Amino acid sequence: MFRNKYKWIFSGLVFAILWSSASTATKVALTVAQPLVIAVTRFGVAALTMLVIAHVLLKKPLPKGKEWKQLLIYGLLNITIYLGLYVFAMQQVTASIGALTVAISPVFISFISVFFLKKPLSARIIFAITICLIGIIVVAWPLLGGSSVTVPGLVLLIASMLSYSIGTIYFSSKNWEGMHLFVINGWQTFFGGLLMLPVALLTYHASMNQLTFAFWGGTIWLALPVSIGAVALWLALVKQDVVKAGMWLFISPIFGIIIATVWVHDTVSIYTVAGLILVLTGLALSYTRLNVRAPLK
Template sequence: MGSSTKSLLNFLSGITFVILWASASSATKIGLHSVQPLVLSIPRFILASLLMLVIAHLFMKQPIPHKKSAWKKIAIYGFFNVGLYLGLYVVAMQEVSAGLGALFIAINPVLILLISSIWFRQPLRLATVLSFSLCMVGMLIAAYPLLGGSHASVLGLCLLLLCNVSYSAGAIYFSKQNWEEMHILTINGWQTLFGCLYLLPFAIYFYNSEANTFDVGFLGAVVWLAIPASIIASLLWMSLLRKNPTKASAWLFLCPVAGFTIASIIMKEPLTWYTLAGVVLVIIGLYIVQQMKTPALTPANKN
């Protein structure tokens, strides 16, 4: 395969990753038009976890974890990375626009770096504080014109921030554990299933039959969020990282732009100069983190 062909394939992989990853917020909003937040999440997690576990254990012949310590790690990771993170996220998406949802998720690398410094009692670098400040200001600017209408609320913004903190804590926990050569699909499959189990009692308790319509919008959102926006996007990201981590991280800069663009086209959400200014500040914040050459530039393995 020639170098030009490889470059084209890498470019197509990067563009596809950006579109799929950024589309999750809009897909979530579409699903929420039909059903309650956790009613949307539970089938999504079941489908995604079953697919990953079938691939890992049936086709790839990966061993099922047998040590108690391994199950404990998976359970803790599932709590932060799926149960708390995506549980809060889908509830928050009732209160905010799809574009803002994508923008908030984009700052995960910055939060990971900030929380990691605090967690391990490391001196906070000026670049870290500057990056975080720029991202926060950018998100507030982008959200400002939406707060007066139906596209954003203070509660929704607070929930998005909390869910990002949960994801960052989960990412740090994951990076510090010895997974004993356990395959990533095994880890993700089981931790997603654990996250589903954590949320199931809440979904049952708050279930309201009159608030749920199991239509094409619900089915499409579940399938899209489980497969293209989660599994395929994650596989593309891992492929890009293996080929060139530095170039791969550059694709993250396009995710906030893609998120707002997709939301504008599909959800008819407004785009303003506030949106542009907010996205630019977030991208600058992400660029500062990238220049620090940290491993914190891994996006959420699912949104």
Template sequence: MQNRRIQLIFAGVTFAFLWASAAAATKLGLGSVQPFVLFVPRFFLAAFIMLFVSHVLLKKRLPRGKEWKQVAIYGLFNVSLYLGIYVLGMTEVSAGLGALATATNPVFISLMSTFWLRKPLQPVTVLSLVLCLGGIGVAAWPLLADSYATPLGLGLVLGSMVTYSIGSLYFSASKWHDLHIFTINGWQTLFGGIFLLPVMIGWYDPMQNHFSMVWLLSMLWLVGPVSIVAVLLWLFLLKDNPVNASFWLFLCPVFGFAISAVLMHEPLSVYTFAGVMLVVAGLYLVQRKRK
């Protein structure tokens, strides 16, 4: 029992750190290449690894029938739109704010599920959204003045959370039968990359892309530790207890700003602390309601 608890704590802390590190890795990579040049190759490489594990090592079946349509739609919202809009927003937002915004996903999912399921909008959902948006605004205030963020960038990052919520609800509402999670993730990531490939080619500018070691390390970090290891840890936590797993998201804003301060030398202030506390309070209300 004690060993199991230690495993869960280690998995939760590691997940939160890796998930939060994605914003800093993205910001570092954007210093070398265009947004889609950073993300689209990442999607194809991650998809190849997951599909190899699923179909070659684990011998899992291919999608069939309408499952192909489902993984394509899921990839459109969960990869193409969510991460496509997110990486554009990250060109004008600090890594810390990017991690803070990503942590609000459960709040947006809760809000979108109210409309999706046509249920009355509960006051706790509205309050949690207000707290999270207010927290992001407070944390962003000094960064806007110091050119670490722009209103457009914040709008894009928050807009990407909406598309992620739609994708998550679509995934929950779809019937996947016995299709393995590696198969679903692999194919939806591949479709997401395919949908964005024409955009990357159309906007490609050789003068804006320098394939340095920073770009390579950023992409490999986003593929391995973030897209594969963090997701596997998240699934491990969800399998044990979905409600308790969600509380590890509280650490993501803390790790996000800490990583960005160390690697990106982004400023920390009382506004940062107050913003993180407001977001954590909003997340707590959502998780308490869910529990």
């Protein structure tokens, strides 16, 4: 796919920008709508788009047998729990903190694999995840106690990343029989959103939702450029060179903070810079130990 280094760099930059923009887009939509209204709409649009591409345009076969169960479990972990908790957490943390936390997901995955895949727990991984978490706390520290960052919000954010990590490990441990990415991602997104729908309906309050440009702009951005575009670019990068592709994950928190600063006016302070440096250091320390996989988001 990449005939020269310029296409590689361009694709990597676009991926990093799209991937890191999710927290800001979520914050924008949250100004006018309830978390689960945003989530269910996002997943509905993303799932419909991917399933039409997979089964109508590409003529890919439907899942069969045990694959339906695998997709349901994966959707529960990777959509219902992970992104359900994430969108609630984003009500109580800044977009910058959200972007930093998502960026360290490979470190979480490496740590969780110790318990689920019985991999050895190295001192490097313990040190890396400790530094990354300290980095997030440093960024959040001056804002704690106010309305922009709360302890429950940080707890929800970390819990969401744990679910994402478990979901990624589950995905990696299953045989998908060569199933196309859009089939996997489309159906797991559909099931994840479907499982979330009853709670969304029970907690829905019409007065708390205004279907303005902020709602549709933020939600459609999450559904298409992030859930579909970023994943497609990531897979193309990984296919070309899995090690070099991982480097684009390192710069995503930088773009995340820049986007949050420009679009939703997050404050950049010495704490932000120090926390970012710590997170990047933690990622660099863990890099040689990470098994980079596609971020299905």
